[in-house]
Amino acid sequence: xxxxxxxxxxxxxxxxxxxxxVLPFVSVPIPPMTDFCQHxxxxxxxxxxxxxxxxxxxxxxxxxxxxxxxLAYFWLSFxxxxxxxxxxxxxxLIFFVLALWISQRFYLSKxxxxxPSIIALASLxxxxxxxxxxxxxxxIMTLPLYLFLxxxxxxxxxxxxxxxxxxxxxxxxxxFHVVGAAVGVFSILCPSVLPGVRExxxxxxxxxxxxxxxxxxxxxxxxxxxxxxxxxIVTYREPINTMKAFIGGxxxxxxxxxVWIGILGLGGFCxxxxxxxxxxxxxxxxxxxxxxxxxxxxxxxNSLGSLWPAGPRLFPYAILSGIGLLNLQxxxxxxxxxxxxxxxxxxxxxxxxxxxxxxKEYKQILSGVSKIEYGKRLLPIFIEPHKxxxxxxxxLWVSVAYNIIRGGSQPYVFASPYVxxxxxxxxxxxxxxxxxxxxxKESVEAEEYRGVSDDYDYVLIWxxxxxxxxxxxxxxxLVYLNSPLKIYGQKDQ
Numbered sequence: 467x468x469x470x471x472x473x474x475x476x477x478x479x480x481x482x483x484x485x486x487x488v489l490p491f492v493s494v495p496i497p498p499m500t501d502f503c504q505h506x507x508x509x510x511x512x513x514x515x516x517x518x519x520x521x522x523x524x525x526x527x528x529x530x531x532x533x534x535x536x537l538a539y540f541w542l543s544f545x546x547x548x549x550x551x552x553x554x555x556x557x558x559l560i561f562f563v564l565a566l567w568i569s570q571r572f573y574l575s576k577x578x579x580x581x582p583s584i585i586a587l588a589s590l591x592x593x594x595x596x597x598x599x600x601x602x603x604x605x606i607m608t609l610p611l612y613l614f615l616x617x618x619x620x621x622x623x624x625x626x627x628x629x630x631x632x633x634x635x636x637x638x639x640x641x642f643h644v645v646g647a648a649v650g651v652f653s654i655l656c657p658s659v660l661p662g663v664r665e666x667x668x669x670x671x672x673x674x675x676x677x678x679x680x681x682x683x684x685x686x687x688x689x690x691x692x693x694x695x696x697x698x699i700v701t702y703r704e705p706i707n708t709m710k711a712f713i714g715g716x717x718x719x720x721x722x723x724x725v726w727i728g729i730l731g732l733g734g735f736c737x738x739x740x741x742x743x744x745x746x747x748x749x750x751x752x753x754x755x756x757x758x759x760x761x762x763x764x765x766x767x768n769s770l771g772s773l774w775p776a777g778p779r780l781f782p783y784a785i786l787s788g789i790g791l792l793n794l795q796x797x798x799x800x801x802x803x804x805x806x807x808x809x810x811x812x813x814x815x816x817x818x819x820x821x822x823x824x825x826k827e828y829k830q831i832l833s834g835v836s837k838i839e840y841g842k843r844l845l846p847i848f849i850e851p852h853k854x855x856x857x858x859x860x861x862l863w864v865s866v867a868y869n870i871i872r873g874g875s876q877p878y879v880f881a882s883p884y885v886x887x888x889x890x891x892x893x894x895x896x897x898x899x900x901x902x903x904x905x906x907k908e909s910v911e912a913e914e915y916r917g918v919s920d921d922y923d924y925v926l927i928w929x930x931x932x933x934x935x936x937x938x939x940x941x942x943x944l945v946y947l948n949s950p951l952k953i954y955g956q957k958d959q
Contacts, residue, residue, distance in 0.1 A: 501601030520873025521841025537641025608646020849929025
């Protein structure tokens with residue numbers, strides 16, 4: 467096979483596997499991801515804040531700050547202006563997958579790994595990870611940014627230019643999520659990625675390198691001290707549960723078979739890395755960095771208040787940096803191509819099948835959209851909010867789509883103070899007015915919903931609970947029924 471044919475074949479393989487990664491996003495009207503509609507809603511409000519029909523101004527204030535995630539919402543709102551709310555969210559996810567492969571290739575090429583375009587495909591299974599299907603849209607975009615940072619930092623000698631560019635990447639990363647910025651800071655400070663630390667002039671180089679952190683430090687001080695930073699409550703778990711969260715937090719997915727494929731893939735990855743280390747073909751700096759991220763992630767708390775999970779979030783970064791250890795020879799690369807192709811085909815088609823199953827439920831949940839007046843206040847009540855997937859909660863926030871399409875508000879929109887980290891540009895004008903938000907209450911008596919018609923124009927119930935239906939039906943009228951979906955409105959409407 468000549469070089470031209472080989473190049474076309476490899477390009478075709480890369481295109482095919484990237485396509486397999488994004489097909490589950492685009493094959494359904496709304497991707498079945500827990501927080502997807504929430505993030506789409508925030509960006510949609512930014513774009514339509516002055517729309518009198520949607521009436522967002524009555525319920526929210528828009529307040530930009532130096533808090534993390536602001537860039538994520540700017541980027542998402544830009545995409546929505548070009549294509550609409552849900553399509554804009556899908557484009558965001560497609561961009562994430564493309565950026566993940568491009569950044570992984572960039573990182574590997576800087577490490578002089580042979581055939582970086584092919585080895586970079588090892589990052590694509592993360593498109594099916596728990597963080598993606600939980601809809602953590604700001605967070606996942608830090609993964610490719612982290613790889614760009616690593617590739618830049620590890621391939622250049624200490625200089626003001628290196629620090630300046632790294633500082634910019636850290637600020638951009640922070641603008642999507644603080645965890646990515648924190649991991650980037652560690653990777654800069656970690657001795658394994660500081661070239662020549664034992665040579666003369668090490669302290670001058672250290673000072674030059676630390677300059678990369680100064681802009682980020684300023685943003686953090688403003689956010690934590692001068693703004694409204696989060697209250698941190700440290701929570702640890704038992705060691706065995708920490709390990710489960712560490713692995714499951716990465717490989718948990720919408721469809722259970724995908725979880726086991728991911729865990730088997732992780733086992734194969736570890737065995738391959740051990741073989742490469744045994745053959746002394748590994749990069750010691752990359753090995754130290756990847757292992758350090760794993761160790762710190764395991765030792766960190768499982769939760770830092772509103773930042774959940776905390777420690778387990780470091781595992782995807784450890785994997786992506788550890789892919790830099792896949793210094794495979796020709797025969798090994800051929801085996802890798804077969805394995806990654808089979809993994810991606812299985813993950814993609816299993817996830818597509820599950821996505822279509824959830825999408826049917828979404829269609830029924832949203833079938834009453836036309837019965838809701840524009841710009842009104844809605845209370846969703848999901849009798850079993852965690853159904854639909856063993857590892858993710860695809861229907862938890864899909865009711866927010868009502869507020870995207872018809873405007874208005876509900877108590878679970880990602881706005882402060884509901885979002886306790888204040889990492890959102892939206893603020894409720896009067897959050898105390900949103901009573902009866904019992905979604906996360908362990909047990910709710912039907913009588914606790916008495917008086918709900920005073921706070922809300924509509925109540926949406928998904929599921930069956932005769933007691934709750936009786937209480938709400940006594941003070942509101944049923945305006946739509948598509949069992950198990952019931953929508954109640956004011957009696958005078």
